[in-house]
Amino acid sequence: MLIVDDDSLISESLSFAFAQEFDVVTSHSRAHCRSLLRQLRQIPQLALVDLGLPPLPHRPDEGFALIGELLALAPEMKIIVLSGQNDDDNARHARTLGAVEFVGKPCDPARLAKLLRQSLSFSPPQSAEPPSGLVGESPPMQRLQLQLGQYANLAFPVLIEGESGSGKDIAASHYLHRMTERREKPFLALNCAAISPTLLEPTLFGYARGAFTGATASKSGYFEDADSGTLFLDEIGELPLDLQPKLLRVLENGEYQRVGETQSRISTARIIAATNRDLRQEVRAGRFRADLYHRLSVFTVNVPPLREMGPDRLLLLSHFRNTFAHQAQRPPFQLDPAAEALWLDYAFPGNVRELRNIVIRLTARHAGQTVSKEQLLAEFDLGELANENSPAATAGLIANDLEQTRKAAIDHLSKNASISLDATLELWERSYIEAALELSSGNMSQAARRLGINRTTLYNRMQSWNRR
Numbered sequence: 001m002l003i004v005d006d007d008s009l010i011s012e013s014l015s016f017a018f019a020q021e022f023d024v025v026t027s028h029s030r031a032h033c034r035s036l037l038r039q040l041r042q043i044p045q046l047a048l049v050d051l052g053l054p055p056l057p058h059r060p061d062e063g064f065a066l067i068g069e070l071l072a073l074a075p076e077m078k079i080i081v082l083s084g085q086n087d088d089d090n091a092r093h094a095r096t097l098g099a100v101e102f103v104g105k106p107c108d109p110a111r112l113a114k115l116l117r118q119s120l121s122f123s124p125p126q127s128a129e130p131p132s133g134l135v136g137e138s139p140p141m142q143r144l145q146l147q148l149g150q151y152a153n154l155a156f157p158v159l160i161e162g163e164s165g166s167g168k169d170i171a172a173s174h175y176l177h178r179m180t181e182r183r184e185k186p187f188l189a190l191n192c193a194a195i196s197p198t199l200l201e202p203t204l205f206g207y208a209r210g211a212f213t214g215a216t217a218s219k220s221g222y223f224e225d226a227d228s229g230t231l232f233l234d235e236i237g238e239l240p241l242d243l244q245p246k247l248l249r250v251l252e253n254g255e256y257q258r259v260g261e262t263q264s265r266i267s268t269a270r271i272i273a274a275t276n277r278d279l280r281q282e283v284r285a286g287r288f289r290a291d292l293y294h295r296l297s298v299f300t301v302n303v304p305p306l307r308e309m310g311p312d313r314l315l316l317l318s319h320f321r322n323t324f325a326h327q328a329q330r331p332p333f334q335l336d337p338a339a340e341a342l343w344l345d346y347a348f349p350g351n352v353r354e355l356r357n358i359v360i361r362l363t364a365r366h367a368g369q370t371v372s373k374e375q376l377l378a379e380f381d382l383g384e385l386a387n388e389n390s391p392a393a394t395a396g397l398i399a400n401d402l403e404q405t406r407k408a409a410i411d412h413l414s415k416n417a418s419i420s421l422d423a424t425l426e427l428w429e430r431s432y433i434e435a436a437l438e439l440s441s442g443n444m445s446q447a448a449r450r451l452g453i454n455r456t457t458l459y460n461r462m463q464s465w466n467r468r
Ligand SMILES: Nc1ncnc2c1ncn2[C@@H]1O[C@H](COP(=O)(O)OP(=O)(O)OP(=O)(O)O)[C@@H](O)[C@H]1O
Pocket: 071, 072, 075, 124, 133, 134, 135, 136, 162, 163, 164, 165, 166, 167, 168, 169, 170, 171, 276, 352, 353, 356
């Protein structure tokens, strides 16, 4: 277990409290944590993370960034946020990023221990993956599966693009390996963000004895070990610039060299790369070579974000609910109709990983019960939905509209001796809300986003019409 807290008193006392049950390592900042993890032989399964970390101890940003980095490194790591910055928005945002729980400080170590045990018991087993790989029948999901099927047995690389938590790993391991003619050969996955840049070259290509300090014996790398199987390079955007020509060379003619050797070797492995960054932008920014990008991206697939998968949210709900209820040997929870409508309406900015974590929490708290809209609402990160319209963009729009609106106001006032300003403003508000709902086909989240408010505010405003 990893404990990250800048207060050494807290990290030491927690590591003392949990030492009997877990192997504990501690860290005090994101930068330190990054280098610590690179030295560990095994990535921790559990992490307790404080949000306020140096250099910004009074803001949650470092903790949020750390959650993203930890999950990029170890997607199945269970992260519990332990924070003094104990407010609902932070809790929800941490969960959206992939944390499984949020605990405010001060916390009771016994409760924390229970949560830790509980989160470990919900490990997505191999059986959580259905035989067909990705769960989903929506048009973008069908398109993806069709494309993956077409590319399955080609020898060329495939680039998988998609947001964090959307299922890129399954696309690679299931459709581009297990379902291919290479299925009997090795499947090796390397997360380029998880390894110190200096170690990436020997890890990928191997090294000769004496190639660098500590290289006491020669060693093969991933290209060699993958043999004629599949090599999955996750977070390819993290590949250092100086290593990129070497990858390009393997892609072009299969040739590579172990570090410290002059003799070339030949790789017959198939390369699959994945990224949650826009690689074209990385190319424009000079961080990724254009020639390598073109080589990698001849066959590109896009794993859709959950917000574009419509009713697949219900299929995924039922898939994970059954899996985790079975695992916990408890009856599944149900959503009442209003909660189900909300479920279909929520954008899941953290994608399937967020959905899965919400199902885990609901299973732990409400097994066998019916979950209400309010209970479900508490799980969602509504802050993500708000403020998508930047103030500057909104100001520009308002300035453009002002002249037209002023003309309408002159017209209205000159035709009426007196008006009610409040009633007029309410009419405007109502017409904007109704227009937004119409343009969003009744989807509350989308309408709220168009209006630059969060969905709760939208509900409240609409309810206030009924009260008047
Ligand atoms: N369509 C899906 N059906 C079933 N499970 C899914 C689906 N999409 C994602 N998952 C599950 O959600 C979790 C996150 O998915 P995965 O690790 O593949 O995401 P990713 O796109 O590789 O994310 P990252 O870029 O953060 O590594 C995993 O447990 C995965 O099994």
